[in-house]
Amino acid sequence: MTHLTRCHLNPARNRLTSSPQRLHAAVAAAFPPPPASAGPGHRVLWRLDETRQPHPQSTLLIVSPQQPDLTHVIEQAGWPRLATPDNPGWDTRPYTPLLTALRPGTPMRFRLTANPTKAAFRRGQRGVRTAAATPADQIQWLLQRAPGAGFAISQHLDRPDLTVTDCRVRDFQRGPAGRAGSNVHLHAVTYEGRLQVTDPDALRRTLTQGLGRAKGYGCGLLTLAPDSTTPHTPQG
Known part of the structure; x- marks a missing residue:
């Protein structure tokens, strides 16, 4: 099963999002270490979409074989006081149907x-x-x-x-x-x-394995x- 996660971030709390290295580490920490048997399909891809109009907005997108736990991301760069058990601050949906x-x-x-x-x-x-x-x-x-x-x-x-x-x-x-x-x-x-x-088949590999270099850095x-x-x- 492949998952697509969307997480809206607070643009005023940008210490995490201003550094590809820090964001890379935060995304990696959202998952347990992959099992020793994990093959080439066990890859996590992410991207930070940022817009300025009509107002600043930052959205973290993640494609992964497991569902992430982004609690630490919300605490550092989201709206932690607004988080609830039903709405923790991110949304994960199955990507396999697409x-x-x-x-x-x-x-x-x-x-x-x-x-x-x-x-x-x-x-x-x-x-x-x-x-x-x-x-x-x-x-x-x-x-x-x-x-x-x-x-x-x-x-x-x-x-x-x-x-x-x-x-x-x-x-x-x-x-x-x-x-x-x-x-x-x-x-x-x-x-x-x-x-x-x-x-x-080739497009499915691209969507789950990524295209080009620097995949760990967004x-x-x-x-x-x-x-x-x-x-x-x-x-x-």
């Missing part, structure tokens, strides 16, 4: 935050992965990966129905607070647009919504 309902040719709206990269070649050296920093490179990155991910980007007026809606450069130190760790530099790029399902989660839904509301 996964099993995918059919070739189905049009869908999508949103994806990813870490697009490209190979930079230097004479006498192997290619080094660097950030795809321009909108053209970012869009090309997704167009190249769409077929293998189980979908095709729809066309509008002979152009891909695809927009880069946000790009944030994130620099932070990986590892527990107070300890020396490696520096992480990534471009978190948010895409929105329309797609058509081409390979349901990248890779693709969500779908019916083509008529405006604005994008992930279905589950």
Whole structure:
């Protein structure tokens, strides 16, 4: 069973959400350690959706094989005094019905935050992965990966129905607070647009395993919504 969790956060309490490392640790702490027998399908994906209009709003989305316990997230970054047993501050729903309902040719709206990269070649050296920093490179990155991910980007007026809606450069130190760790530099790029399902099995893997790099830091989660839904509301 796969689950989709939506958790609305308090934008005024942003110490947790301002750091990919802290949010990564908080999401990991929402689940018990995976069993030793856990296979490649045992992955947790997350994404932080932030909007400014008509008012600031932050929503944490999680796709996971288990239901999370986000009590600590609500205590640090939600509205803990408003939480009740019936409404703890987050909502988890089965994701499997959407996964099993995918059919070739189905049009869908999508949103994806990813870490697009490209190979930079230097004479006498192997290619080094660097950030795809321009909108053209970012869009090309997704167009190249769409077929293998189980979908095709729809066309509008002979152009891909695809927009880069946000790009944030994130620099932070990986590892527990107070300890020396490696520096992480990534471009978190948010895409929105329309797609058509081409390979349901491949798309199911993409939806549950993620797309691209930096999955532990809020990248890779693709969500779908019916083509008529405006604005994008992930279905589950």
